[in-house]
Amino acid sequence: MRVGIIGAGWAGAAAAWQLHKKGHQAIVFEAAPQAGGRARLHQSKALGLTVDNGQHILLGAYRSTLNLMQELGLDMQRSFYRFDLDIYSADQDFRFKTAPLPAPFHLLGPLFTTKGVPFVDRFALIRLQRYLQKHQWQTTQGLSVQQLLHLTRQPTVLIEKLWHPLCIAALNTPLESACAQLFANVLRDSLGGSRADTQMLIPLRNMSDLWVRSALRYAQMHYGEVVRHIQKRHHGYSIHGHALDAVIVATNSPSCHKLLQNLDSENQNKAFVDSLSKFDFNPIATLYLKPDRPWANPHPMLMLEENLNGLAAGQWVFNHAAMAGSELGHTIAVTISYSNRLQGANKTDVTKAIIEQIQAQCQEPLPTIIASELITEKRATFVASPNLHRPTLQTPWPKLVLAGDWVQNPYPAVLEGAVRSGIAAANALV
Numbered sequence: 001m002r003v004g005i006i007g008a009g010w011a012g013a014a015a016a017w018q019l020h021k022k023g024h025q026a027i028v029f030e031a032a033p034q035a036g037g038r039a040r041l042h043q044s045k046a047l048g049l050t051v052d053n054g055q056h057i058l059l060g061a062y063r064s065t066l067n068l069m070q071e072l073g074l075d076m077q078r079s080f081y082r083f084d085l086d087i088y089s090a091d092q093d094f095r096f097k098t099a100p101l102p103a104p105f106h107l108l109g110p111l112f113t114t115k116g117v118p119f120v121d122r123f124a125l126i127r128l129q130r131y132l133q134k135h136q137w138q139t140t141q142g143l144s145v146q147q148l149l150h151l152t153r154q155p156t157v158l159i160e161k162l163w164h165p166l167c168i169a170a171l172n173t174p175l176e177s178a179c180a181q182l183f184a185n186v187l188r189d190s191l192g193g194s195r196a197d198t199q200m201l202i203p204l205r206n207m208s209d210l211w212v213r214s215a216l217r218y219a220q221m222h223y224g225e226v227v228r229h230i231q232k233r234h235h236g237y238s239i240h241g242h243a244l245d246a247v248i249v250a251t252n253s254p255s256c257h258k259l260l261q262n263l264d265s266e267n268q269n270k271a272f273v274d275s276l277s278k279f280d281f282n283p284i285a286t287l288y289l290k291p292d293r294p295w296a297n298p299h300p301m302l303m304l305e306e307n308l309n310g311l312a313a314g315q316w317v318f319n320h321a322a323m324a325g326s327e328l329g330h331t332i333a334v335t336i337s338y339s340n341r342l343q344g345a346n347k348t349d350v351t352k353a354i355i356e357q358i359q360a361q362c363q364e365p366l367p368t369i370i371a372s373e374l375i376t377e378k379r380a381t382f383v384a385s386p387n388l389h390r391p392t393l394q395t396p397w398p399k400l401v402l403a404g405d406w407v408q409n410p411y412p413a414v415l416e417g418a419v420r421s422g423i424a425a426a427n428a429l430v
C-alpha cells in the first residue's frame with residue numbers, strides 16, 4: 001500500500017515508521033524544509049549553536065515514544081539525562097522528590113521529605129491519589145483541575161508550589177481552565193505508575209537526532225511542500241500528482257481543518273469538518289542563555305518562582321553544564337509555558353528580567369551571559385479545556401485518517417500523544 005502522510009512532526013514520523021515495519025510505502029509531504037514539527041531544530045546565530053525550538057522533557061511513562069526510540073537503536077543512556085522526579089525550587093524552600101525505591105514505596109519520599117509543606121498538609125497528596133484511584137482515575141465530565149483540587153481539599157501551599165506549576169508544565173493551561181481528566185491521566189501514568197514511569201528524561205541531544213530522521217529514512221520525503229488539496233481518485237487519493245491508496249493527515253488542527261474543508265467541497269461532512277476548528281492555542285517561550293563559563297549550579301533542573309504579572313516569567317531553569325554529555329555544552333535554558341502575557345513584550349526586556357530572576361532566586365551566582373535567544377511558539381499546544389471535543393482518528397472518508405497530539409488520545413498536547421496517534425493511524429489503515 002502507498003500511504004501519503006501530510007506532516008513530518010512526531011506523529012507523522014511515527015506513522016511512517018509503523019507503515020514501513022508492516023511492509024508499506026510512506027510518501028511524506030512536509031511544508032517545512034525539515035522534519036520535527038513543533039520539536040524541530042533551530043539554528044541559532046546568536047548562540048552559534050543548533051538548539052531545539054524549545055526545551056522538551058519526556059517522562060518515563062512515555063512508553064510508546066521510548067519503545068520507538070529503542071526499536072530504532074537509539075543509545076538511551078547517552079541520549080538522555082534520566083532522574084527520579086525531583087521538583088526543587090531555585091530558592092531551595094520547596095522540594096518534592098520521589099524516593100529511589102520500587103513502586104509504591106517511591107511515593108513515600110514526597111510524604112516524608114517534602115520541604116516547605118507542613119507535615120499535616122502532605123497527606124493531601126495521598127488524599128488526591130486515593131480519590132483518583134477510587135474512581136478508577138476517571139473524573140466528572142467538564143471538571144477543571146482547580147475543581148478537582150478543591151474536591152480533594154488540597155492546601156493552598158501545595159496548590160501554589162506543586163499543582164499549579166505541574167499543571168502549567170503538563171497541560172500548558174492554568175488550573176481554572178485545565179481539564180481534570182487529562183491531568184488525572186498524566187498523574188495515573190507517571191506518579192501512579194512504577195518508579196521508572198515517574199522518572200524524567202532531559203534530552204542531551206537535539207530532539208530530531210533522537211529518532212525522527214531515522215524513522216523517516218525509508219519514506220519518500222517531499223520537504224518544502226505545503227499540501228492544500230487532497231484529490232479523490234476512483235480507488236484512493238492523489239497529492240501533488242502522487243497516486244496513493246490511503247492518506248494520514250498528521251498536521252496541526254488548523255491545517256487539517258483547511259485540507260478537509262477543501263476535500264468536502266459539497267459540504268457533505270460539514271459537522272465533522274467544523275469540529276476540527278474548535279481548538280484554541282497557548283504559546284510556550286524558551287529563553288536560551290550562553291554563559292561565558294559553566295554555571296556552578298549542580299542541579300540540571302530547578303523550579304523558578306514566576307512573577308505572574310511582570311516579565312520575570314521563567315518557570316524552570318535547565319543547566320546543561322550539570323548534565324554530563326549534553327551536546328548543548330554550557331547552555332542554560334529557561335522555559336515559560338502559557339507565556340501569553342509576554343506576547344508583544346520587548347525581547348531584550350524579557351531576557352533581562354529573567355536573568356535577574358535567576359540571579360535573585362538561585363544560590364549559585366549566574367556567570368556573565370554573553371549571548372541569548374528567546375524563541376516563542378505561538379501555537380505550542382491546544383488549550384486543554386475540560387469540555388474540549390477531540391476528533392477520533394477515523395474520518396468520514398475511507399482510508400483517510402488523522403494523527404497528531406490533538407487527535408483523541410489520553411494525553412494533553414505532548415510528544416507521547418503525538419507518537420501514539422501516529423502509530424494508531426498507521427495501524428488503522430493496515
Ligand SMILES: Cc1cc2nc3c(=O)[nH]c(=O)nc-3n(C[C@H](O)[C@H](O)[C@H](O)COP(=O)(O)OP(=O)(O)OC[C@H]3O[C@@H](n4cnc5c(N)ncnc54)[C@H](O)[C@@H]3O)c2cc1C
Nearest residue numbers: 007009010011031037038054056057227255404405414415
Ligand atoms: C516550545 C515547546 C515545548 C514543548 N515541550 C514539551 C515537553 O516538554 N514535553 C512534551 O511531551 N511535549 C512538549 N511539547 C509539545 C510537543 O512538541 C508536541 O506535542 C508535538 O511535537 C506535536 O507533534 P505532532 O506531530 O502532533 O504535530 P507537529 O509537530 O505540529 O507536526 C505537524 C507537521 O505538519 C506540517 N504541516 C502542517 N500543515 C501542513 C501542510 N498543509 N502541508 C504539509 N505539511 C504541513 C508542519 O510543518 C509540521 O511539521 C512542546 C511544544 C513546544 C512548541
